[in-house]
Amino acid sequence: MNPNVRQVKETAKRQLNVKIGINDLTILHLDDYIREALLDPIYGFSTSKWFLRKNRLPNNCKEEIKKLIKTHIFEEDGSVIRKAICTILSLYEDDERLSVLVENYMQLFYAKSGFTAAPCHQFSTEQHVGLKLIATKKWEKDEILNSHNFNVLFDTIPLELNEYSVSKPSVGQKEHIWLGPSSIVNHSCELNTVYEHYEKKTLLKVIRPIEIGEETTVNYSKKYFFKCECDTCKKKPEESTVKRKRGDSTITSKNLIMRKTRASNTRLSQEDSDKELAKTYALYKKLFDSVDYPPELKESAGSAEHSFTQRFLMIETPQIDQHLRTFAKQTKDMVHRVQVSRNFLSKDEVNENLTRNCWKNAEKLIQIGTVFMTGPEKLEANDVDDLKKLQNRKTEEKELIRRKEQVREHFLGYEEAETNPPQDRVANLVMQRVISQMSSQFRPIITRIFDGPTQQTAISNGETSRKRKSADRRRRRTAKREKSPTGIPEISDVFLRVHYTNRPIQTLHVKEIGDNGQQNGKSINSQNQQKLEEVVNFFLNNPTITQ
Numbered sequence: 001m002n003p004n005v006r007q008v009k010e011t012a013k014r015q016l017n018v019k020i021g022i023n024d025l026t027i028l029h030l031d032d033y034i035r036e037a038l039l040d041p042i043y044g045f046s047t048s049k050w051f052l053r054k055n056r057l058p059n060n061c062k063e064e065i066k067k068l069i070k071t072h073i074f075e076e077d078g079s080v081i082r083k084a085i086c087t088i089l090s091l092y093e094d095d096e097r098l099s100v101l102v103e104n105y106m107q108l109f110y111a112k113s114g115f116t117a118a119p120c121h122q123f124s125t126e127q128h129v130g131l132k133l134i135a136t137k138k139w140e141k142d143e144i145l146n147s148h149n150f151n152v153l154f155d156t157i158p159l160e161l162n163e164y165s166v167s168k169p170s171v172g173q174k175e176h177i178w179l180g181p182s183s184i185v186n187h188s189c190e191l192n193t194v195y196e197h198y199e200k201k202t203l204l205k206v207i208r209p210i211e212i213g214e215e216t217t218v219n220y221s222k223k224y225f226f227k228c229e230c231d232t233c234k235k236k237p238e239e240s241t242v243k244r245k246r247g248d249s250t251i252t253s254k255n256l257i258m259r260k261t262r263a264s265n266t267r268l269s270q271e272d273s274d275k276e277l278a279k280t281y282a283l284y285k286k287l288f289d290s291v292d293y294p295p296e297l298k299e300s301a302g303s304a305e306h307s308f309t310q311r312f313l314m315i316e317t318p319q320i321d322q323h324l325r326t327f328a329k330q331t332k333d334m335v336h337r338v339q340v341s342r343n344f345l346s347k348d349e350v351n352e353n354l355t356r357n358c359w360k361n362a363e364k365l366i367q368i369g370t371v372f373m374t375g376p377e378k379l380e381a382n383d384v385d386d387l388k389k390l391q392n393r394k395t396e397e398k399e400l401i402r403r404k405e406q407v408r409e410h411f412l413g414y415e416e417a418e419t420n421p422p423q424d425r426v427a428n429l430v431m432q433r434v435i436s437q438m439s440s441q442f443r444p445i446i447t448r449i450f451d452g453p454t455q456q457t458a459i460s461n462g463e464t465s466r467k468r469k470s471a472d473r474r475r476r477r478t479a480k481r482e483k484s485p486t487g488i489p490e491i492s493d494v495f496l497r498v499h500y501t502n503r504p505i506q507t508l509h510v511k512e513i514g515d516n517g518q519q520n521g522k523s524i525n526s527q528n529q530q531k532l533e534e535v536v537n538f539f540l541n542n543p544t545i546t547q
């Protein structure tokens with residue numbers, strides 16, 4: 001450090017000791033402690049401190065905190081993790097303001113805050129080892145970057161001692177010290193934020209749009225005790241017009257904002273829906289393409305995205321817009337997390353978390369989509385469990401309808417092919433009953449009812465083909481003669497081919513079965529009879545399905 005700067009700093013500190021009293025000094029110590037515990041292990045160097053002193057926190061605690069911080073980045077709500085960190089820290093420094101400072105600094109590791117710290121090697125004033133604050137979301141003019149920062153007021157600090165973290169805000173009259181994320185903001189002659197100070201809070205207000213990855217800067221004030229090395233000053237005097245500095249990210253908000261044109265609450269035609277899906281797919285492709293993953297992550301991010309987009313193509317829903325918006329928000333969060341974590345996490349850690357998050361989002365959306373695919377019913381529940389239940393119910397209903405259709409189709413096929421009118425009528429009656437009585441719990445599908453075995457379908461009963469044919473003719477003649485007491489023709493020698501859900505196809509031989517399911521039979525095969533009873537009784541006794 002420049003000896004002059006050091007001298008000024010020392011003087012400032014001596015003055016601070018006198019002017020601000022013990023309480024505020026404790027806060028500065030506390031600030032050092034938090035930086036030592038939260039920032040130094042993460043960034044791998046000793047970040048700037050108010051006081052030179054020995055480490056207070058044992059290494060195993062630091063390791064534990066480091067792990068917690070890394071998890072925190074990928075959390076939706078990191079409050080539990082922040083509490084855990086506070087608990088560890090309070091073992092060695094018990095101060096009620098600790099949690100406030102932890103909350104402040106942990107914003108650096110939180111996707112929702114929209115900013116993070118990154119190593120900065122730009123300034124000789126800090127031996128090219130320091131930090132800078134960068135945006136992890138796009139900030140618009142007049143937005144407030146940090147609404148709950150924590151600062152110490154200095155109303156007696158002379159401006160010439162304004163060397164480190166002491167500044168005069170643009171709103172409010174007093175100089176004050178910055179703690180937390182705002183203490184990481186560097187000075188630039190072409191600033192993009194200003195400090196506004198209200199009571200114990202400092203707000204960082206955006207004065208021109210900040211892109212993702214761009215550094216956020218302030219103007220410290222006219223007097224600061226170092227030679228400014230900001231980008232603007234470095235370019236002088238060769239370049240008179242100052243270009244706005246940008247970060248290395250290529251993401252723009254345009255890529256991230258979801259379109260809002262999809263008609264809601266209307267069922268689209270197949271063609272329109274295909275078009276919509278293709279558009280949505282293209283949009284997601286664009287979104288993913290626009291994410292500036294670090295090179296080492298490209299491969300795994302690519303495969304997670306691929307899985308997502310492929311499965312996403314299957315989704316069609318009139319309310320998809322709403323879900324896409326939620327998803328877009330989650331995706332943005334994910335992008336922020338990558339932005340936050342790429343500054344200090346290892347390739348593997350980001351990789352793993354990124355993939356996990358991609359999948360988490362994809363799975364959720366796929367569930368929503370599947371529910372919509374199964375029917376036009378509107379989705380009220382956001383809860384994933386509810387979605388699952390709804391999905392299961394709808395899948396079951398759909399399966400039942402499908403099976404009924406299948407039965408009808410086969411039956412119609414039979415009607416066209418067969419020529420024996422009485423048997424057709426009987427078969428028709430049985431089939432109608434089967435269809436109307438079909439239950440969701442038991443899923444045999446009777447695809448054919450015919451009045452005798454053919455060469456392809458006969459069950460083996462030891463008869464030769466010729467004998468069988470003449471026996472068939474005899475049976476038909478008998479069937480024609482017989483009339484049931486109710487006037488409804490009885491089934492004589494009917495064979496049912498039954499397709500069970502989990503069993504091989506079975507052909508059942510029914511000898512003389514009446515329309516009420518009672519068999520008149522004389523020589524019915526006992527095994528077949530049992531099978532037949534199983535089917536017929538089921539159809540007759542089970543409750544009717546509502547269509």
Ligand SMILES: C[S@@+](CC[C@H](N)C(=O)[O-])C[C@H]1O[C@@H](n2cnc3c(N)ncnc32)[C@H](O)[C@@H]1O
Binds near residue numbers: 185
């Ligand atoms: C509030 S800190 C900013 C964060 C700092 N980079 C760090 O890691 O703690 C202020 C210190 O950052 C350095 N600094 C910030 N802006 C600078 C600039 N434009 N030129 C040179 N040094 C700068 C100076 O050493 C200054 O004392």
